[in-house]
Amino acid sequence: MDKYLVTGGAGFIGSNLVESLVLQKNEVIVVDDLSMGKYSNISEFIDSGVTFYHKSITDFSFMQELLKKEKFNYIVLLGAVASVADSVARPLETHEINLEANLNIFETVRKFEIPVKKILFASSAAVYGNNPELPKKETSVIDPLTPYAVDKFASERYAISYGKLYGLPTVATRFFNVYGPKQNPESPYSGVLSIIHNCLLNDSKFTVFGDGEQTRDFTYVKDVIKALMLLLHDERALHDVYNVATGKWTTLNDDIHAFEKAMDKKIDVEYLPARTGDIKESYADITKLSLLGYHAEFSINEGLREYVESEDD
Structure with missing residues (x-):
């Protein structure tokens, strides 16, 4: 131990x-x-x-x-x-x-x-x-x-x-x-996916700043x-x-659709102008970690599915 x-x-x-x-x-x-x-x-x-x-x-x-x-x-x-x-x-x-x-x-x-x-x-x-x-x-x-x-x-x-x-x-x-169970959507520090999840649960509007085509490595x-x-x-x-990270990127629009699929529910999305200083594109090269034997097991669809199931338990 x-x-x-x-x-x-x-x-x-x-x-x-x-x-x-x-x-x-x-x-x-x-x-x-x-x-x-x-x-x-x-x-x-x-x-x-x-x-x-x-x-x-x-x-x-x-x-x-x-x-x-x-x-x-x-x-x-x-x-x-x-x-x-x-x-x-x-x-x-x-x-x-x-x-x-x-x-x-x-x-x-x-x-x-x-x-x-x-x-x-x-x-x-x-x-x-x-x-x-x-x-x-x-x-x-x-x-x-x-x-x-x-x-x-x-x-x-x-x-x-x-x-x-x-x-x-x-x-x-x-x-x-990073996203997954125990992420607090009410927190000002919360990740965007937990906020989307909360909006879907409560039938509330989700605001996208920009066109939703910004990329992230969730x-x-x-x-x-x-x-x-x-x-x-x-x-x-x-x-x-x-x-x-996963070494793969998805757009915010992709992630919204993946969440809708995982929860079998549509979300009300409002698109507003992009905020100054927001990063448009970001994803990781994980070659260094991979050389130690790491690989990401969860695609965005698989991760969101398990996330939703865990929160429903």
């Missing part, structure tokens, strides 16, 4: 990871301030090897003591303010959460020589900005356009640099448009968890960053 720390473990991706870790009989400690996550996402696992701390990762002294006391085998850094708009409105506050809190963890592990098998930092495709190169490769030009993207890129570089300088076993990921959360487990346990994944 291994011991895992998952920051942001009550959130969307975090709680799906926690569920997978519990099913594999691991011990899991979750730190989450519940500003985005929900306790109900992990409450069923509290009696199955999960310990929950309702704390902010910006409580540096708490985090230091936790790391020194628990001696985690694996540390997964998912805790973040995942809203681009929030980072624009509150750059200093979100910087403390999205960068300084992660740096505190790296520094604590270094300073106190805490033995750990792997530290994984979750970054974002937002670091690529509006760079027109497609598909997005890990070597593509980085053009972070918001404080959120700047902090994500800086944290992933800290992860890699700390790893190389101080011998810490670190790795970073760049997520592309990745089902189970594929993301598979990638995380691979990167945590493959010794080749070290001091490097990996795109986590």
Whole structure:
């Protein structure tokens, strides 16, 4: 049995990871301030090897003591303010959460020589900005356009640099448009697919900014968890960053039709002018991750079908 720390473990991706870790009989400690996550996402696992701390990762002294006391085998850094708009409105506050809190963890592990098998930092495709190169490769030009993207890129570089300088076993990921169960459609941080799902459930109007032909690489959360487990346990994944996606693109219009098919229901769509700064096209090159043996199992149609079925249970 291994011991895992998952920051942001009550959130969307975090709680799906926690569920997978519990099913594999691991011990899991979750730190989450519940500003985005929900306790109900992990409450069923509290009696199955999960310990929950309702704390902010910006409580540096708490985090230091936790790391020194628990001696985690694996540390997964998912805790973040995942809203681009929030980072624009509150750059200093979100910087403390999205960068300084992660740096505190790296520094604590270094300073106190805490033995750990792997530290994984979750970054974002937002670091690529509006760079027109497609598909997005890990070597593509980085053009972070918001404080959120700047902090994500800086944290992933800290992860890699700390790893190389101080011998810490670190790795970073760049997520592309993750969707699936436990994604909160009411949240301002929510992905577009959970909002479409909510509109279909409630017979409400869905607003598309632009013509709906913007492309994205939507990745089902189970594929993301598979990638995380691979990167945590493959010794080749070290001091490097990996795109986590499907490597395929669909348009927003495609995704709307796929959701309608999965739910056997039509959605009322309103098209408005495109918003300034919105990225028109984005999809990933996942060659690097594929070389470790990864492949995405879920197409958009398969992923949406399972997503709908899981939410109906």
